Amino acid sequence: EPEVTQTPSHQVTQMGQEVILRCVPISNHLYFYWYRQILGQKVEFLVSFYNNEISEKSEIFDDQFSVERPDGSNFTLKIRSTKLEDSAMYFCASSESQGAREKLFFGSGTQLSVL
Amino acid sequence: GESVGLHLPTLSVQEGDNSIINCAYSNSASDYFIWYKQESGKGPQFIIDIRSNMDKRQGQRVTVLLNKTVKHLSLQIAATQPGDSAVYFCAENDSSYKLIFGSGTRLLVRP
Incomplete structure (x- = not known):
């Protein structure tokens, strides 16, 4: 089955730093x-x-x-100045049509830890 | 059932028994409902969905029941297997782009 891929799987950052989480949705x-x-x-x-x-x-x-969707395959989430409370698992998902009404495919997530 | 904070309700069943996981939803405007399974370290995985014009839908070993009168949703898993052990979330949608997830129930299958 096709899958959504996310990178990195874990991201550790200092408070106030910018992070970019990356996702490749299903094509x-x-x-x-x-x-x-x-x-x-x-x-x-x-x-x-x-x-x-x-x-x-x-x-x-x-x-x-x-x-942002910078090209035909990637979809990114940027957090400009991270806060402690941004620590979480971030999941990317995609769907073929208007997704909340249809099957969403989720990636395995990026665990973000803000220190 | 629902939970608050870090304490997920847990359902423990014997392998081979049937499991019933319940969910209460809050938005009367929701007309589409989904059950997701989440295994440790993975993203939510679609199990089954149901629209509000139905009250029952069956899949392979799973059945979803919808009671709109009391805003209640349940997931029945027949002949529960060790691979069914996971956290199960219900989710609702009201024609917007977002899913609203419930708090989750942990299913433990005893061998």
């Missing part, structure tokens, strides 16, 4: 998402992206966050 998918999961808590929606623009974002996704 024929058109809708892309970032979710995050703080240890032991719910999976939370961050942002959805379609046709090179954000289609929806949550309150978590403030000005410190941005997403």
